[in-house]
Amino acid sequence: MSREPPPSADSDCRGLASQWEDARGPVFAQLLAGIGSFHDAEDVLQEVAISVARDFAKYDPQRPFVAWALGIARNKMLMYYRKQSRERLVFSEEMLALAGTRFEQASRRSTDGRREAISQCIESLDADRREILHLRYGADLSMAEIACRTHRSVEAIKALMFRVRQALTRCVQQRLASKDR
C-alpha cells in the first residue's frame, strides 16, 4: 500500500489552513443549522475539512473560498441525511440556502478580533454564567441536563441562556466598536 507524504508546511496547505480558519465557523454554523446536533455536526465538519483539503487543487481561486467550502458542506450534509436514513431536513433547503448566504457574508468579519472579543466577554461574566456556558458548549449538556445539574428548572435555564447571549452580544459589539475607533 502506498503512503502519501504528509502535506508540507511550505506547500499550498499553509494557504489552505489559513483560508479554512476563516471558513470553519460559517461551515460549522451551516452544518449545525442543518443537522441540529453539535456532535453530529462536528463529525460532518471533519468530513468537510478532509474533502476541502483533498480537493483544494480543484478549487478555483477566482471564487470565494467560503462559498466553495459551504457547497461541500451542503453535499456532506445530504450524505449524512442519507446515511442516517432521515427523510428530510428539519428546515427546508430553501431556508438553509438563504441562511447559507448569510453565513458566507459573516465570514468576511475579522475572525481573530471577534474571537478575542468573545473570549474577553466570557471572562467578564460572573462564575455562574460562565459555568452555564461551559456546561452547554464544553460539557455538551442539553438544557434539561444543565437544569438537573444546577438544580433549576429547564425554563429558568433557557431564560438565563438567552440573557447570557444577549449580554455577550452587547459586550462583543462594544469591544469591536471601541477597537474600530
Place this chain on the structure above:
Amino acid sequence: MNIPRHIAILLEDYVDGQLDAAGREQIASWFHASEENQSAFADWFLWQAELRELEQLRDLRQVFESASGASRETGPAAKAARPRRRPMPWLAVAATVAMAFFVWNVWQTNRDGERPGRRSRRGPRSVATASVAATLSRVANCVWTDDSQAHRVGDSLNVGEELAIESGLAQIYFESGARVVLSGPCRLRIDGPLTCKLIVGSVAADVPHEATGFTIRGANAEVIDLGTAFGFSVDAAGVSQVHVFEGEVVSRQLDARGEVVGESIRLVENQAVKFFPGQHEKALQLAADEARFIRKVPTLWQNDSISPLPRGDDLALWLRADHGVQVDAEDRVIAWQDLTLLGNKLSNDAFQPQVPLRPRLVRDAIGGRAALHFDGRRNFLSTPPMTTTDNQTIVVVFRNAPFSERRQHGGQLVNYNGTPSRYFGVVESPLSPGALQVGENVGSAVPEGSISAKAFFGDRKTGSYNVGHLRSKPFPAMQPLVVQYVYDREHNVSRLCINGNVVDEGKANGAVALTSRKIIGRHGVFEDWGFCGDISEVIIYNAALPLDDLRALSETLMSYYSIE
C-alpha cells in the same frame, strides 16, 4: 443578535433534538418574515459555532498545557522545576494547534483511511493497542528527567518506551498484571508485558500469579519472578541487587552481550543477592533489606477515614467517588483509585488520560456525596487488565440523567469487554468466556429506564448469544439506585437486585472468568452505549455474594448515599 426570545428558545430545543412540528413551523414563518430575521437566524448559529469552538479550544489548550507538562498530575515538584509560562496569546496558539490538527487529520486519513480522534465503532479510544505493554498508574512527587518525555497518569506505555525520573515515585501496571514502582532517580525501559530493563535506579515489583515469569533485566543481571514481590536495583557503577520480600525468584548474571553466565540463583523470602560488573567477582548472597525499596506509591485516599464494606473477602475492585479521585484543572477525572482496604490486594485504578473523554467529578451528587458525571457519549474510564473469576458480583451506585433524543441507546455502567476485545464479527458458535455487562437495558435500543445485566458470549447469525440476561422494571430518571448483579456459575444462577430487592433471576451456565479491561460508563467497544448520569460507586467481587451479604451491602450503601 436581534433574535426574539421565543425563537431563541425554540432553536435551543432544536439543538437538543426536542423541536416539534409546531416549533419548526414557528421558526420557519418567523425566518421568512424578513431579511433581518434571516440574518438573525444565521447569526444565532454562528454564535453557537463560535462558543462551541471556544470551549473546544479550551480543551485544546489543556491538551497543549498537558503536553508541555503543566498538568496537575505531574506533581508539585515537577511544576516547581518548570519555568513559569508567560501570559500567552493562547488564541493564537490554539488556532495554530487547530490548524495543525486539521492538516494532521488529513494526513492521517490519507495514511490510514480512518481519522483519529473521531467517533469510531471499532473500539474505545485511549485503550491499549497491540504494542501497548503497560500503563502509568500512579505518581507521587514525580520529577521527570526530561519534561518533554514526561508521562501522565493513565498514559499507555508502548514497547521500547523509556521512563526516566529524577525523584519521586512512579507506578506502572504491566499488561501481564505485574506492578512495578520506580523510585527516582531511575531509568527503566518497557520491553513487553512481561519484561522490562532497569537501566539504573531502584524498583519494587509486585507480581500476581498470572504474571509468573515476569522478568526485569539489568546491566549485568536479571531477575525472573516465580510469583512474588521483590526489589531490584542497579547503581551507576553497574552493581545489581535483588531482594525478595515474598515468594520466590530466579536470578542470573549476564555478560556484556546480555547472555546468561554462571548458575541460576534461586532466592526466597528475605534473601538477596548482589552482582558485580564483569565476571571476576562472584555474586554475593545476603539478607534481604526491604527498607531499601519503596513498594507503594502513596494513594490519594491514604489519610481519609473510610468505613469498610460489610464484606471484604474476594473484593477485586472498590471505587468510591468520595475518595481517591484525581482530577484535572476542570474537575475532569484522570484517575479513580481503587480502595485497596480489604481483600483486593492488588489495586486496579481506573483511568482516562484523554481530556475530552474524561468524566467530570461532581462533589454534591447522590445524597450529597460525590459522583462522576458521564456525558453519555464520550466519557469513560478503563481499568488495566484485571482478572475476574467465574463467580462475580458487580455493584454500582448511580443515577441516570433525564433521557433525551440524543441518547439512542441505554448506556452501560460496567462492561468487562474492554479492548483488546475478542468479540468482533459474526461467529458460528458462542465464544467463551463471556463478558459481563451492567447498564440501562443493555442490548435494547430504547433507554426507557430499566436496568439490565448479562453475560455476552458473542454474535451468531441468529443474533447475540447471552446468558443470565436479566432486566428490571423502568425507573424514573435521576432516581439513585444500588444495582447488584450476581453471576454464580457454580450454582448456575444469576441475580439482579435493585436497592436490596431481587428483581430478576436467571441462569449462569457459561464461563465468564477472564482477564480484561473493565470499562466504566460505556460499552467496551461501541461508543453509542455511553451512560449519561452520575456514578458514585463501583464494586466488583470475585465471588457470587449470597443474599444475606447482598442485603447487608445494599443497606450499607443506601444508608451512605441516603437512598430511601
